[in-house]
Amino acid sequence: MNKIWYLKRCDLFHGLNNEAMERIAAVANEKNVPKKQVVMSADAENGVMYILKKGTVRVFKLSPDGKMITLDILKDGDIFGAMSAIKGGTAGAYAETLDDSYICAIRQEALTGIIKEMPDLAISLIGKINQKLKEAEERIADLVFRDVPGRIASVLLKLAEQFGKSGDSGVEISIKLTHQELADMVGASRETATIVLNEFKEDKVVSISEKHISIIDEKRLRQWAGKDLT
Secondary structure, eight states: OOHHHHHHTSGGGTTOOHHHHHHHHHHOEEEEEOTTOEEEOTTSOSOEEEEEEESOEEEEEEOTTSOEEEEEEEOTTOEEEOOTTSTTSSTTOEEEESSOEEEEEEEHHHHHHHHHHOHHHHHHHHHHHHHHHHHHHHHHHHHHHOOHHHHHHHHHHHHHHHHEEEETTEEEEOSOOOHHHHHHHHTOOHHHHHHHHHHHHHTTSEEEOSSOEEESOHHHHHHHHTSOOO
16 A cells, blocks of 8 residues: 555545645655554654554653553544644653554644645644544543543543444454553553453443453443433
8 A cells, every 4th residue: 555545544634636645645754663662752852743544552641750641542544743733732742552553754844834735734634633622621521520430431432432343242442452551541540440340341331351342331331431321
């Protein structure tokens, strides 16, 4: 598959003609990144937007005491980076591949020049920024208004939307997620996350295998998350 084919899979570039895609491809640097590699660090030089063409990437920050706080888990077509065009986005964060990934990087200067000539791309970028801001607001609301079971339920529902695959036992979250990684996403300890997951399992809300979590009863999980109280 060529570079343009992968770029077209990113929502940011939907609707652009071939000439525009060729210009973007010309300034895009791409590489394969192995699993568990840091591709962006908090103290790195700003001014780069990354496009995850294929794979899975975790974006996280570190608290003053060194605790990891997962901000997001990204899938094919998502963007991330610490460029000034994405205010309040992933600046000051780290990004780590969760599996072998194919990533494209575009420097801010190159992208800014293209945006000036392509208003449709600017509008698409604004839409992406608004989406990220909305998701950040939802995460803050989860931390403030929900207890740990509610936060875990909310995260599982989001992951099911992003990575869910329907199966005989419900909706399987196709990425492998450890209890520690899930705990990092909700600001809890691994022990607490394990207790909550076991409670969900005993109540037949989820099933847990060695590799994946599946949602068996979405309605009850939404009730745990406070998203469906009827």
